[in-house]
Amino acid sequence: MGTQAAEQPASATTHPASVPAHTGLLIIGASQSGVQLAVSLRALGFDEHITLLGDEDHRPYQRPALSKEFLQGTVESESLIFRSNDYWAEHNVELVKGEYIVRIDKDADGSGVAHASSGREFPFKRLALTVGARARKLDIDGGDLDGVLYLRNADDALALKARVGDATDVVVIGGGFIGLEAASSLQKMGKNVTVLEFGPRLVGRAVGEETAEYFLQAHRSRGLDIRLNTSAARFTSNADGGASVAAVELQDGTVLPAQIVLIGIGVIPNTQLAEQLGLAVDNGVVVDRFALASDGSTVAVGDVANMPNPVPGSEPGERIRLESVNNAIEHAKVAAYSLTGRHEEYAGIPWFWSNQADLKLQIAGLCNGFDATVLRRDEERGKFSVLYYRQGRIIAADCVNAPLDFMAVKNALAKGRNIPADAAADPATQLKTITTDS
Amino acid sequence: MPTVHFTDAEGAVRDVEGNVGDSVMETAVRNGVPGIVAECGGSLSCATCHVFVREDCVSQLPPMEDMEDEMLYGTAVDREDNSRLSCQLRLADGTELFVTTPETQV
Ligand SMILES: Cc1cc2nc3c(=O)[nH]c(=O)nc-3n(C[C@H](O)[C@H](O)[C@H](O)COP(=O)(O)OP(=O)(O)OC[C@H]3O[C@@H](n4cnc5c(N)ncnc54)[C@H](O)[C@@H]3O)c2cc1C
Numbered sequence: 157m158g159t160q161a162a163e164q165p166a167s168a169t170t171h172p173a174s175v176p177a178h179t180g181l182l183i184i185g186a187s188q189s190g191v192q193l194a195v196s197l198r199a200l201g202f203d204e205h206i207t208l209l210g211d212e213d214h215r216p217y218q219r220p221a222l223s224k225e226f227l228q229g230t231v232e233s234e235s236l237i238f239r240s241n242d243y244w245a246e247h248n249v250e251l252v253k254g255e256y257i258v259r260i261d262k263d264a265d266g267s268g269v270a271h272a273s274s275g276r277e278f279p280f281k282r283l284a285l286t287v288g289a290r291a292r293k294l295d296i297d298g299g300d301l302d303g304v305l306y307l308r309n310a311d312d313a314l315a316l317k318a319r320v321g322d323a324t325d326v327v328v329i330g331g332g333f334i335g336l337e338a339a340s341s342l343q344k345m346g347k348n349v350t351v352l353e354f355g356p357r358l359v360g361r362a363v364g365e366e367t368a369e370y371f372l373q374a375h376r377s378r379g380l381d382i383r384l385n386t387s388a389a390r391f392t393s394n395a396d397g398g399a400s401v402a403a404v405e406l407q408d409g410t411v412l413p414a415q416i417v418l419i420g421i422g423v424i425p426n427t428q429l430a431e432q433l434g435l436a437v438d439n440g441v442v443v444d445r446f447a448l449a450s451d452g453s454t455v456a457v458g459d460v461a462n463m464p465n466p467v468p469g470s471e472p473g474e475r476i477r478l479e480s481v482n483n484a485i486e487h488a489k490v491a492a493y494s495l496t497g498r499h500e501e502y503a504g505i506p507w508f509w510s511n512q513a514d515l516k517l518q519i520a521g522l523c524n525g526f527d528a529t530v531l532r533r534d535e536e537r538g539k540f541s542v543l544y545y546r547q548g549r550i551i552a553a554d555c556v557n558a559p560l561d562f563m564a565v566k567n568a569l570a571k572g573r574n575i576p577a578d579a580a581a582d583p584a585t586q587l588k589t590i591t592t593d594s
Numbered sequence: 595m596p597t598v599h600f601t602d603a604e605g606a607v608r609d610v611e612g613n614v615g616d617s618v619m620e621t622a623v624r625n626g627v628p629g630i631v632a633e634c635g636g637s638l639s640c641a642t643c644h645v646f647v648r649e650d651c652v653s654q655l656p657p658m659e660d661m662e663d664e665m666l667y668g669t670a671v672d673r674e675d676n677s678r679l680s681c682q683l684r685l686a687d688g689t690e691l692f693v694t695t696p697e698t699q700v
């Protein structure tokens with residue numbers, strides 16, 4: 157592919173006359189990944205023009221609080237903003253809000269023009285796709301009633317907040333991180349919350365069985381009504397046929413009152429533009445270790461990217477798509493290196509957090525492929541950790557209200573050190589003190 | 595206006611004006627002070643907002659909660675007696691704070 161493009165005569169790449177040839181980098185998607193990419197590029201001395209473009213009408217903001225502090229009203233929206241307007245101006249980054257890109261024309265040399273739904277055109281010399289993911293829709297009867305909501309962006313959160321005051325009963329569909337975070341927040345705000353989970357346990361495969369069970373018990377003991385192996389059949393309005401949701405009818409005929417239905421059943425990567433560009437796509441935009449897409453010039457970063465597993469020592473060829481702040485940041489740094497001609501492979505230990513009621517979960521590493529676990533439980537102090545092992549080596553940990561364990565495992569993994577399983581079982585032992593060099 | 599004076603590990607100083615109620619971390623990040631990473635955006639989950647507070651400013655600060663204390667044991671540069679996580683430090687009217695950022699946060 158690469159050689160073919162290089163052999164093409166220079167005259168084969170023609171720009172429409174109206175488009176300047178050198179117009180810098182266009183970053184499509186102005187969120188965690190796009191912001192970090194722009195910031196890292198400037199830190200590396202990248203001096204070409206940067207356009208950071210997104211379809212949302214807000215200044216780029218942090219999403220994690222949308223299901224937590226922002227929903228509960230304990231932080232101001234201003235606190236979620238990544239960088240001040242002055243910062244962007246000083247760093248010569250042109251921020252474009254409210255423009256949705258529908259089509260991109262790109263030449264073999266990587267340059268081209270992006271077309272927005274408004275008709276505006278954004279020429280570029282180089283392209284970055286940081287378009288993230290969108291909420292997966294639940295397509296059942298009543299799905300279009302008012303009050304059937306999702307939670308992916310600030311407008312979703314504002315719509316939810318606007319309805320919360322008048323609601324008594326909320327049904328959350330999906331027992332994943334976002335569903336459980338929002339359910340905990342809404343419960344704290346005095347709502348009567350029921351969580352429906354289609355699968356046999358909470359949080360799917362992101363955590364092991366023990367952690368899923370711990371969360372189930374912990375939430376139930378805090379009064380959250382969680383129903384596993386349960387799915388909604390339809391959403392209904394009042395008998396008078398109003399426009400707002402009033403109830404959720406389950407597969408077994410049970411009817412739960414609900415003035416709000418919040419659906420959190422996962423996300424779908426926004427690969428539309430990549431597909432239109434003819435880039436390789438497979439559960440995300442397929443990128444190499446340098447965040448480069450299959451054309452060798454476009455970078456794709458964050459939630460939208462399907463990349464080689466960055467964990468050192470993982471199976472060659474193993475691919476993964478991660479949805480986390482940590483990944484968006486670290487992956488963007490790798491892309492910034494690529495765009496400045498420095499090749500740094502993406503290697504690192506992913507980490508993640510989720511706050512649900514008074515349960516602070518921190519996850520270090522990826523647990524997939526584990527063959528043994530060690531449980532550390534301190535009932536009195538409300539601490540709980542699961543350490544995951546593969547062939548005697550620690551690969552990950554889920555830690556609830558146990559930051560010392562989290563930090564010890566995160567640091568050990570980052571340095572390629574081990575925490576022997578037999579010594580780790582006593583919760584009174586500090587993991588940091590038993591970490592070994594190999 | 596509250597002011598935070600950030601000194602980096604090499605000794606370069608940046609004076610940043612903040613807003614009452616904002617944290618030291620937010621004040622740094624929004625203005626692009628490089629020594630603060632703050633991956634978790636202030637939710638006390640990442641310990642990449644570590645600062646050393648000048649001794650004579652320590653007494654102005656709110657006491658440390660257990661969670662912050664435990665997180666500080668995992669910072670990239672080892673904690674000292676004057677270590678704090680800057681997302682837990684809120685600016686009040688008239689606050690004038692001198693902090694040093696560690697050589698690395700990750
Ligand atoms: C409610 C919630 C809570 C979360 N909590 C946590 C947490 O506690 N910890 C954690 O680690 N992670 C959390 N996450 C995940 C984290 O926020 C994401 O992993 C992160 O935002 C990914 O960043 P991104 O920039 O890759 O994608 P996104 O944040 O999805 O951003 C992509 C942007 O591109 C825009 N866009 C898409 N297509 C186009 C187009 N064609 N034209 C113009 N613009 C376009 C989108 O509107 C969006 O603004 C949470 C996410 C949500 C929604």
Ligand code: FES
Pocket residue numbers: 619632633634635636637638639640641642643679680681682
């Ligand atoms: S910003 Fe993450 S702990 Fe302070």
